[in-house]
Amino acid sequence: MKRTDYISWDEYFMGIALLSAMRSKDNNSQVGACIVSPENKILSLGYNGMPIGCNDDDMPWEREGDDLNTKYMYVCHSELNAILNSPHNDLTGARMYVTLFPCNECAKAIIQSGIKELIYLSDKYHDTHASIASRRMFNMTGVKYRAYQPTGREIHLEV
Ligand SMILES: Nc1ccn([C@H]2C[C@H](O)[C@@H](COP(=O)(O)O)O2)c(=O)n1
Numbered sequence: 206m207k208r209t210d211y212i213s214w215d216e217y218f219m220g221i222a223l224l225s226a227m228r229s230k231d232n233n234s235q236v237g238a239c240i241v242s243p244e245n246k247i248l249s250l251g252y253n254g255m256p257i258g259c260n261d262d263d264m265p266w267e268r269e270g271d272d273l274n275t276k277y278m279y280v281c282h283s284e285l286n287a288i289l290n291s292p293h294n295d296l297t298g299a300r301m302y303v304t305l306f307p308c309n310e311c312a313k314a315i316i317q318s319g320i321k322e323l324i325y326l327s328d329k330y331h332d333t334h335a336s337i338a339s340r341r342m343f344n345m346t347g348v349k350y351r352a353y354q355p356t357g358r359e360i361h362l363e364v
């Protein structure tokens with residue numbers, strides 16, 4: 206008889222997004238993204254980090270202070286990294302699992318890439334202009350978005 210307690214597609218892909226987030230050097234928010242085809246094949250992964258060639262140790266990770274000395278000027282968001290990392294030039298109809306609801310800049314890239322559905326975990330910046338603008342663009346363009354429904358299942362990685 207086959208196993209019945211296997212993880213769902215949503216658990217699988219959000220789990221991989223969470224694992225990707227663990228690569229982030231950001232000391233406040235580690236974000237991961239996983240792009241999946243309509244056939245449930247993984248197309249790309251990403252996490253928030255400094256652009257290639259910008260040494261993590263030489264870049265600022267501060268949230269506050271002079272603009273030029275905060276991470277915000279430099280860090281590449283997980284969603285954009287996942288889109289840019291993709292070896293597939295056509296993401297039409299794909300869905301994205303992301304551990305934090307996208308900002309407006311990533312929303313633009315998501316829309317332009319042809320991704321049609323977004324599944325997010327945290328929405329901790331729900332009331333910011335960035336999130337409001339993202340929802341506005343997603344609603345206008347028909348990109349569906351839904352909160353990941355936690356199942357309560359714990360997945361342990363021991364290596
Ligand atoms: N959807 C998002 C939102 C933010 N990020 C990145 C950008 C920063 O590295 C970090 C947010 O830092 P915080 O302001 O929470 O200290 O997360 C992203 O990758 N995707």
Ligand SMILES: [Zn+2]
Nearest residue numbers: 282307308311
């Ligand atoms: Zn973003």
